[in-house]
Amino acid sequence: MTEDAARESDPTEHELTEDVSLTTPGGRLDPKSLGFARHPLVDTAGIPAGWGRNKRWEYWNVITPSHILALTVSSIDYAAVHEVWICDRASGRTWGADATVLPARGVELPPRLHAGPARARARKLTIDIEPEDAAGAVVRLRARIDTAWFDVRVTRPAGHECLAVVVPWNDRRFQYTVKDVALPASGSVTVDGVRHEFDAAWAVLDHGRGKWPYDIAWNWGAASGVTDGRTIGIQVGGRWTDGTGSTENGVVVDGVLHKISVPVAWEYDLADVLKPWRIHGGDLDAVFTPERLKHSDTNLAVVASRTDQCFGRWSGTFTPPGGTPLPFADLDGFAEDVHNRW
Numbered sequence: 636m637t638e639d640a641a642r643e644s645d646p647t648e649h650e651l652t653e654d655v656s657l658t659t660p661g662g663r664l665d666p667k668s669l670g671f672a673r674h675p676l677v678d679t680a681g682i683p684a685g686w687g688r689n690k691r692w693e694y695w696n697v698i699t700p701s702h703i704l705a706l707t708v709s710s711i712d713y714a715a716v717h718e719v720w721i722c723d724r725a726s727g728r729t730w731g732a733d734a735t736v737l738p739a740r741g742v743e744l745p746p747r748l749h750a751g752p753a754r755a756r757a758r759k760l761t762i763d764i765e766p767e768d769a770a771g772a773v774v775r776l777r778a779r780i781d782t783a784w785f786d787v788r789v790t791r792p793a794g795h796e797c798l799a800v801v802v803p804w805n806d807r808r809f810q811y812t813v814k815d816v817a818l819p820a821s822g823s824v825t826v827d828g829v830r831h832e833f834d835a836a837w838a839v840l841d842h843g844r845g846k847w848p849y850d851i852a853w854n855w856g857a858a859s860g861v862t863d864g865r866t867i868g869i870q871v872g873g874r875w876t877d878g879t880g881s882t883e884n885g886v887v888v889d890g891v892l893h894k895i896s897v898p899v900a901w902e903y904d905l906a907d908v909l910k911p912w913r914i915h916g917g918d919l920d921a922v923f924t925p926e927r928l929k930h931s932d933t934n935l936a937v938v939a940s941r942t943d944q945c946f947g948r949w950s951g952t953f954t955p956p957g958g959t960p961l962p963f964a965d966l967d968g969f970a971e972d973v974h975n976r977w
Contacts, residue, residue, distance in 0.1 A: 679844035787822035810845030817868030858968030921951030
């Protein structure tokens with residue numbers, strides 16, 4: 636099959652254009668929510684805190700010229716799991732703290748994206764995520780640990796599109812995810828008493844609400860930057876969506892989402908994750924060159940997690956539908972391999 640024929644045969648996912656509930660009144664997946672959206676149209680109030688398979692989280696990553704910043708606020712029913720992480724890009728030195736609170740307490744998460752603040756309070760850290768309006772045009776991220784903290788203002792340009800998608804395993808197990816890339820950010824990070832200000836950073840959001848299987852593995856990659864005057868954001872995932880009919884793949888060009896409705900191939904060496912990765916499919920052909928590795932591995936018998944998240948630079952080409960190949964180079968971003976039993 637030729638490349639043009641392959642593009643023509645790509646499946647088309649249903650696009651959501653109006654507000655819809657993720658769940659029925661009984662808490663099962665509402666079939667009307669299946670599809671993807673360019674804006675966070677799905678109401679997830681039916682995913683409450685409780686005891687079961689419910690997972691709710693906000694993850695933000697901000698890459699500045701000097702540092703990598705990350706925070707997580709989450710509730711996985713039986714526990715609240717949070718993290719703050721800071722990395723000096725030049726030296727590789729890191730500052731961080733995590734907290735697992737049993738049972739879940741000291742955590743606040745809104746019923747849907749930008750409907751209110753998300754907060755975490757634990758012995759080693761505090762986190763506040765505060766949207767300034769219901770559209771999330773400006774979101775303030777503040778996180779503090781013993782010897783470091785950051786205060787970031789994330790701005791969503793007018794008309795900027797995200798990738799929101801509902802992934803169904805069945806009517807009792809499903810996930811709604813919003814991946815928002817190439818968001819401008821500014822602010823400051825303070826480590827060991829030294830303040831670093833920045834006004835040219837990129838932020839990435841992972842907003843998740845769903846009811847998950849116990850054992851799951853995934854890949855996730857994201858990149859943001861400017862090439863030849865074009866703002867490029869890359870969002871790709873894999874494995875966890877296999878067999879569901881949904882993908883979380885897309886490329887945002889100057890704020891416009893181009894949805895990739897086919898799986899992408901991930902080629903990398905888990906035994907040496909700092910070697911280059913290749914991610915390709917659906918008119919995207921990219922090479923990710925790692926510079927730093929963030930590895931975590933916990934095993935508490937019933938609950939276990941292993942994460943290899945690499946930070947580095949993305950280069951390659953993307954061909955928009957009906958367009959010409961768009962090259963990109965040296966976009967800041969990350970790629971990860973994760974396996975959870977939770």
